[in-house]
Amino acid sequence: MSGLLERIARILSQSSTTESDSAADPEPCDVPITTAANLMKNQRRRLAVALVNELGPMRLRALADAVATIADDNRKSVYCTLYQNHLPKLDVHDVIDIGERGHLVEPGPNFDAFVDFGADLEERFDGESNQTAVVEFNEDAVSAVSDDVSEVGGGA
Template identity: 30%
Template sequence: MPQSETGTDTAEPVTDHDAQAATDADTDGSSENGSVVPWTSITKPTDDTETLAAMTAASAAEPGADDMADASLPLDQVFAVLKNERRRRVLGMLKQTDDKLSLSDLAERIAALENDKPIEQLTSSERKCVYVGLYQCHLPKMDSMDVIEFNKSRGTVARAANTDAVYDYLETAAPGAEPDWYRYSTILSVGGAAALGTALLVDPMTPLPVIDGTVGCLVIVFVAYGLGAFVWTHRAD
């Protein structure tokens, strides 16, 4: 029996152009001999090892936080801080503790060092002299450079961003490394008085100018001592 035209769908023939378009949609290139190469075979997979190595190298090249802190304080400002003995003592006392220090405690300890006496024997004027100097001059200057953190309202002193950078140049002297000028002056005074007294006793018994010679020697010794103390103090400051 003849087939009905309405019961069967006639398929359209596929042309060469359509076949080529379908092939191009699924492919990304061809090999040299003309065979089709899938596009996935051309794409280079990501190398995680190389990526990680590149990120590590970039991180190593960036300056660390410590380096940035060191570079933030110029060298001339470091020496401007360290040239003063009171500022050096503030930094030395901060270095001995991880906590904050009170301004009154700092003033008492520094006053005791400057006057060579225990804290209990300090007078109110000696305490006030150091306290006012720290409060009005030294601590605000150090705070402006971020060398310390000075809280005026609470009267506390703590470390700041540039404290460690200054510590690299700070020479913390061992006990006894700084000359004890008060002790030396006392020894010279007592020794000079003893020498002069001896000369007065010996002078009547000898024709030599004992007193003149003794006085001349004492003058030379005291002048040399004074010049030495002056030079050392100014070099330290």
């Protein structure tokens, strides 16, 4: 299992675009930009799209196992939410195709444009999400605020 984890981590850490890809015109997409951004908000949807992009079409069970492993989450929970919520949302917008029974996940007509959109968002905002704020507290100030909160809570 650790070999699979290492392979998935290596694939996801590699950039999926090259310089020649970035110079090409983006694929046309029928998904409005606000809808695409809303679809990208969820980690499980992003991971599902990334895995299908890198590994190709796969069965839902394998996709759920990979997403659960990467996200360090319960496999059954991931399977259920992918099947009932996330994949149907992506399917409605033709990002992926889940087939008649929903057990085979493969790229849909808008898949490439959606992947390009996600890569563009990641490139634009990746630096911001990796920054951490450093907050220093003055012990006297924290004590004073704590006393003020106690007084407010006690007076209620």
